[in-house]
Amino acid sequence: MNPTIDQMHAHRSVRKYTNDPVTDEHITQAMHAGQMAATSSAVQPYCVLRITDSAKRQAIADLAGPQPKVHDCGAFFIICADLRKHMLIVEKSGKDYDSSLEAFLVGTIDASLFAQNFTLAFESIGYGTCYIGGIRNDLPLLDKVLNLPEGVMPLYGLCVGVPDESPSSRPCIAPDGMLFVNSYPSDDETHAHIDRYNEVYTKYLADRGAKPSTWSAAIAKKFSYAARPGLAEFFRSKGANLD
């Protein structure tokens, strides 16, 4: 195809890393690539925290699972929605900052556009990466570890390092089960796509030596209870308006 698309196709989450470092030069390159992602009206409502302190990393690794890779990977980052700089600008202008759900959504959307560019840049250099949603297991504790000001809202972590494993590539739902023209399909058609995907996903699990299961079984388990129920309270405590 072309080198960009080939690079995207080469993605798989990497969870084991060698002891080799991630260089500052590569981090600077990945930051610039990340920041070139589109951002709503150029508001740039996000920031990245790089955690180098070993004790902080260990505390985050523990609350995220534990997930030892958070401590052991070459570089660990936390991607945050960052409304603080906007709060400061509005206050300095003599007005009151008015929080809104729109501002929170823009923060999470633009942070994620940044994060995927950031991640892809690292992968293009040859590093392996793994996002870490596990940091949301205990955001109040994470906040204590990081002492974040109002307006800064951690969303997920990112491990980066030189790969020490070569996981197989995950099959995707067929594009015609994800790309719809002009209208959303019937539930029967959606079920047919899900059934087809279950077949390839089951084979993927078998190839990885995982317990036999289906994608539907994993989804039914994951979405039949409310995960991480304290999130709204935490984000509100940081100044988000979720109404």
Ligand SMILES: Cc1cc2nc3c(=O)[nH]c(=O)nc-3n(C[C@H](O)[C@H](O)[C@H](O)COP(=O)(O)O)c2cc1C
């Ligand atoms: C926002 C986000 C959070 C994730 N959190 C974790 C995590 O805490 N631990 C982990 O091992 N993998 C995590 N992952 C990786 C996913 O499990 C992985 O992307 C998924 O299984 C698909 O595999 P692939 O990335 O190899 O295609 C996360 C991925 C995303 C996008």
